Amino acid sequence: MAARTLTIDGRLVSARAGESILEAARDAGIHIPTLCYLDGLSEVGACRLCLVEVAGSNRLLPACLTPVSEGMEVQTATERLREHRRAIVELLFAERNHVCAVCVASGNCELQNLAIQVGMTHVRYDYLNPVCAVDISHPQFGIDHNRCVLCARCVRACDEVEGVHTWDVAGRGIHARVITDLGVPWGQAETCTSCGKCLLACPTGAIFRRGTSVAELERDPKRIAQIVAARQERW
Amino acid sequence: MSRITFATVWFGGCSGCHMSLLDLDAWLFDLASKVELVYGPLADQKTFPDGVDLTLVEGAIANEEHLALAREIRRKTRVLVALGDCAVTGNVTALRNLAGDPSGLLQQIYAERGDPTLAVPRAPGIVPRLIERVTPLHAAVPVDHFLPGCPPSAPRIRAMLEALLAGAEPSEIGRFG
Ligand code: SF4
Ligand code: SF4
Ligand code: SF4
Ligand code: FES
Numbered sequence: 001m002a003a004r005t006l007t008i009d010g011r012l013v014s015a016r017a018g019e020s021i022l023e024a025a026r027d028a029g030i031h032i033p034t035l036c037y038l039d040g041l042s043e044v045g046a047c048r049l050c051l052v053e054v055a056g057s058n059r060l061l062p063a064c065l066t067p068v069s070e071g072m073e074v075q076t077a078t079e080r081l082r083e084h085r086r087a088i089v090e091l092l093f094a095e096r097n098h099v100c101a102v103c104v105a106s107g108n109c110e111l112q113n114l115a116i117q118v119g120m121t122h123v124r125y126d127y128l129n130p131v132c133a134v135d136i137s138h139p140q141f142g143i144d145h146n147r148c149v150l151c152a153r154c155v156r157a158c159d160e161v162e163g164v165h166t167w168d169v170a171g172r173g174i175h176a177r178v179i180t181d182l183g184v185p186w187g188q189a190e191t192c193t194s195c196g197k198c199l200l201a202c203p204t205g206a207i208f209r210r211g212t213s214v215a216e217l218e219r220d221p222k223r224i225a226q227i228v229a230a231r232q233e234r235w
Numbered sequence: 236m237s238r239i240t241f242a243t244v245w246f247g248g249c250s251g252c253h254m255s256l257l258d259l260d261a262w263l264f265d266l267a268s269k270v271e272l273v274y275g276p277l278a279d280q281k282t283f284p285d286g287v288d289l290t291l292v293e294g295a296i297a298n299e300e301h302l303a304l305a306r307e308i309r310r311k312t313r314v315l316v317a318l319g320d321c322a323v324t325g326n327v328t329a330l331r332n333l334a335g336d337p338s339g340l341l342q343q344i345y346a347e348r349g350d351p352t353l354a355v356p357r358a359p360g361i362v363p364r365l366i367e368r369v370t371p372l373h374a375a376v377p378v379d380h381f382l383p384g385c386p387p388s389a390p391r392i393r394a395m396l397e398a399l400l401a402g403a404e405p406s407e408i409g410r411f412g
Pocket of ligand 3: 101294320322327385386
């Protein structure tokens with residue numbers, strides 16, 4: 001397979017043609033924060049946490065969606081990028097009601113981890129405090145829109161791995177919400193097989209198993225990639 | 236070595252952050268040798284004194300008294316710390332923002348759904364009026380350091396106090412929740 005040579009943060013890195021900057025960086029042991037990216041799912045570039053600077057481009061590019069090219073010079077952790085990342089995480093906290101103290105995912109939450117990673121000590125923006133629904137019409141699972149960060153990992157896990165596409169995103173901007181089937185309560189969504197892959201994929205406490213109390217939530221998002229890999233082996 | 240003046244304040248919070256402070260157990264004696272407690276729920280002092288070196292604030296800004304005292308504290312304090320998620324993010328206290336303007340809610344609780352002979356308590360100077368939206372401390376006044384957690388654990392409070400007492404920058408940010 002054709003190889004490409006590029007530099008990431010001044011380090012010479014070789015990557016396969018067609019690989020993304022994110023994959024090349026990870027192979028080289030360089031960590032770029034992500035939220036909407038999940039191993040095993042397609043990339044959507046929704047969260048913009050993985051933005052990097054590429055010499056010759058005055059736009060910031062999402063590492064998860066930008067393929068490597070020969071001679072590319074990438075910076076992943078400049079002051080400007082760090083400030084943007086912190087602002088993105090703060091905006092995510094400001095947009096919904098992330099009351100970590102009463103969240104099933106507290107202590108086991110990718111958003112909380114990101115806050116620490118990017119050095120967020122507090123949110124500089126006004127909290128929007130939207131009124132969000134909690135849907136527990138499904139017998140096994142629940143969705144708490146207060147915690148949803150619209151990463152669409154549930155949408156992709158359901159569509160690409162389970163293959164039924166129960167989830168989707170409806171609405172725009174701050175009114176956007178994930179929905180099941182055509183916006184019916186989850187318990188009435190006929191396509192849902194109750195497989196729990198969306199639960200595995202969700203980075204926050206938005207999708208939870210019913211009856212799980214605060215900090216009881218255990219989930220391993222790596223299992224999505226394991227399922228995908230296992231399937232490729234067999235087929 | 237002379238002791239620095241130290242205050243703690245309890246705004247819209249459950250007192251859990253103060254409980255965590257008390258969890259410092261025997262280290263409280265060390266702390267007492269370095270600071271003079273001049274104001275707070277653990278001290279019998281009615282007015283916030285001038286020239287306080289270090290103030291820890293638990294709780295969010297939820298009523299007019301909090302707001303006025305926060306401003307007074309800021310004027311009179313050198314180093315102001317937001318202690319715990321309520322002070323840092325609004326946390327549980329700010330959940331009431333989802334219900335909108337609190338006046339309607341109070342009317343419902345005290346008058347409509349309760350004893351119809353009762354009214355919303357109004358005693359200027361005694362019962363502070365709720366402000367429309369609960370905010371974190373830094374939305375009301377500038378804050379120097381943030382210690383999230385609900386509550387922050389005693390060892391983390393200690394680490395922050397040790398750094399501040401040594402004149403160093405506190406390093407650990409710590410978790411929310
Ligand atoms: S989803 Fe994560 S960030 Fe949001 S409230 Fe829960 S623990 Fe906090
Ligand atoms: S429910 Fe979870 S996985 Fe789905 S978009 Fe929201 S945060 Fe992402
Ligand atoms: S942060 Fe938690 S422990 Fe501290 S006052 Fe608020 S609710 Fe209580
Ligand atoms: S991880 Fe690349 S945009 Fe979200």
